[in-house]
Amino acid sequence: MANAVTIQDINMAYETISHYVHTTPVFTNLTLDHLVGRKVFFKAENFQKTGSFKARGALNAVLALKSKNPYVKGVVTHSSGNHGEALAWASKIAQVECIVVVTKDTPKTKCQAIKGYGAELVFCQSPSDRKKTCDHISNEKNFPYVPTADHYDIIAGQGTIAVEFLKQVPELDAILVPVSGGGMASGIAIAAKAIKPNIKVFLIEPEGKMCELCLQTGTRLWSDPPKFLHTIADGLRLQPIGKLTWPIILDFVEKEVFSVTDEDIIKAMKFVFERLKLVIEPTSAIGVAAVMSERLAAMDTKMKNIGVILSGGNVDTDHLPWC
Template identity: 45%
Template sequence: MSVSTPTAAAAAPHHSKQISFDKIASAAQRLRDRLHRTPVMTSRILDAMSSRQLYFKCEHLQRTGSFKARGALNAVLCLLEEARENGRATPAGVATHSSGNHGQALAWAARECGLTCCVVVPEGTSPAKTAAIRAYGAEIFLCQPNMRARRQACARLAEERGLVVVPPFDDYRVMAGQGTVALELLEQVAELDAVLVPISGGGLSSGIAVACRHLKPELRVHCVEPAGKGLAECLAARQPLWPNPDAFLTTIADGLRLQSAGELTFPVLCDLAQPVVLSVSDAEMALGCRLAFRYLKQVIEPASAAALHAAVFAAADRLPDHLRHIGVVLTGGNLDPDTLPSLLAMAGGSE
């Protein structure tokens, strides 16, 4: 576990007006009775290990197995509302590019709303996640495993078929849907001092940051990244310093492989997220999976395990002592069961 604490940068203009709390609150109303209100779990053993009180928000138990259902369904419902309000025809369908969880979520959301769905999937995506996307009724198209190829293939497909693109994170409707995680969590645990959120493109962390700033301004939102992402340096500079924004990281967390944050999400994070970013290695994520399996009796993805490991092993030494109540977002549980034995073996007995 490594922690970066960059020097505070000069203030910059606020860029998060397009993802307001009102839009998150509207999303919560829109999604009510359509999604699970996921539980919060606790563990005395993990509390003792961390010297904090930890509250695990179980988004791996959400519909489609991840928090992504929130943003996808909110975006689709917004599209339908906008069409009705403006007297336009209902969209023919939706399209996206995804390494797994957003593809599943959008396929499910489209099916729930009676729309077709096409998903561009990079080669090498987990077979379990690809099969799940298909099972929810989407048509799958393979592409080269880089972000540029994903975006280009998705745009081409949408143009050819008259579909509306719903991006996996860089979309204000998606971000608002993801922000509803924080509304629920603060209703369930009002005394929270901080929330740890795994980050890839930043849709979840930015949505949560906006909601928390409105509901409890003193609450801190810390991003948890796979080693090598370099988010702390970018937040310190308030600039996206990634030399190749479309690059993917080599990590066991397929949900966290994108190196850069999004064009829409990054300014929000600069304004509202904490500059201290927690970086987690593959071995530490594997250990997080092992801890969840042993003490929470839950199977989670490595992306979720990144936040769990950060909470258990970084909170005592790296976060200020007055932050006693820590929320931890377990983002997904779509793990190929065939990989579980090797994942647990990678963790060893280091706990």
């Protein structure tokens, strides 16, 4: 994968990781279907290994790294939690060490899970400090850095979600995907468009990320250090889309973007808890919020079958966002 990711890369990733990851179920809800006037299919990656879709990309990346360099001793990353858990789990499978840099306000449940998979935790003050700390450890230990999204093997691994989803629900007209760095969004877009060229892939963002402006102008927003958003969706706080994921997203996803508020996320999260009886985290609820939005209601009524990624279920039950 020198310059891009193809459907062949994603299919290869699927073969590589399928013995270790779950084929996650798809759920529907008649109440929501009647409410939005369309059929909605929820791909429940909250049931994935480590509790989120991140397991797919992390495992593909670590196994690819181990294949290229059998003598690699360990890996390092920084994470809001889910990628850290996933990389710790993947590293255990690959039998390499793992160090994860997190901020001091990372949910306790995610920190405990990272340590539970055998990784070492390193704490820093703020999201903007994570990369600097990570780089220092990488140089000191000679451990490759495995980013949460901006990595071709990560993208290919996350693209396996679409391969699986379209086998389960081939009639999908659109897939709605949460976006932070863009690993899942770019991987799903590549796979979905290769399998079903007329399908639409939409981004969902927390308010303030400005993806729609970026897509319509063809300009990627960037700052150094990267800007982080104030949102309860802790997995989506990164402002810029990744350098590698951006051109893929620009080519393959729709220019209309669903932007949701914290209030929308809380409403959606409660709906899923109460009606679908599923545990999801705020980052995961963003897709449900998009489905329930006025923007979807105003879209083409021929778009009848909507796929939504429930990206993770690692919620901190001691700090629910409505308590």
